[in-house]
Amino acid sequence: xxxxxxxxxxxxxxxxxxxxxxxxxxxxxxxxxxxxxxxxxxxxxxxxxxxxxxxxxxxxxxxxxxxxxxxxxxxxxxxxxxxxxxxxxxxxxxxxxxxxxxxxxxxxxxxxxxxx
Amino acid sequence: xxxxxxxxxxxxxxxxxxxxxxxxxxxxxxxxxxxxxxxxxxxxxxxxxxxxxxxxxxxxxxxxxxxxxxxxxxxxxxxxxxxxxxxxxxxxxxxxxxxxxxxxxxxxxxxx
Numbered sequence: 001x002x003x004x005x006x007x008x009x010x011x012x013x014x015x016x017x018x019x020x021x022x023x024x025x026x027x028x029x030x031x032x033x034x035x036x037x038x039x040x041x042x043x044x045x046x047x048x049x050x051x052x053x054x055x056x057x058x059x060x061x062x063x064x065x066x067x068x069x070x071x072x073x074x075x076x077x078x079x080x081x082x083x084x085x086x087x088x089x090x091x092x093x094x095x096x097x098x099x100x101x102x103x104x105x106x107x108x109x110x111x112x113x114x115x116x
Numbered sequence: 117x118x119x120x121x122x123x124x125x126x127x128x129x130x131x132x133x134x135x136x137x138x139x140x141x142x143x144x145x146x147x148x149x150x151x152x153x154x155x156x157x158x159x160x161x162x163x164x165x166x167x168x169x170x171x172x173x174x175x176x177x178x179x180x181x182x183x184x185x186x187x188x189x190x191x192x193x194x195x196x197x198x199x200x201x202x203x204x205x206x207x208x209x210x211x212x213x214x215x216x217x218x219x220x221x222x223x224x225x226x227x228x
Contacts, residue, residue, distance in 0.1 A: 044218075095216070
């Protein structure tokens, strides 16, 4: 069963460093989402792609954050000049584009970022 | 535009008593609605979904939810709580062409 996979699962970095997370969605899924979740909070929407097109970005996604999905398959989320406030779990999810299942998200296990 | 509001941040019940977690939504289009559960240090798991078929939806672990368009609600219920139900529950709304968004979550506590 090839679900959504994220890498790395854990990342500890020093403030000011750059980090990159990768997400491999379920292969037939057109949509790919990035969410951020901090302790005690629900997942906050960051951005999503439909195939290779980035359709929407949250105001949470400052100019230090960039996401790509170059070939409409895997996606990367890069955070430049990390700050302690970036410490969170970064969740990737994918879904089908069409039909009534388009809203059902399949989540990866997340990439936990700790910025020291 | 769409939004989702979970009316309670915390709910506490005794084991064996009913559970009610409340969710209201707003959507300009016919939405799909979901409940996800997240146990401590675990990933998000789909409990159930409503996608314009039957308004009463049955999910895993004995949970149900009823879609009420007139009340714009999608409350989650379970007749009898179990200790293992203690977790965070998220109501989620999605419409074709719009992003999927999460409610703030309701933490369910189950007392022995």
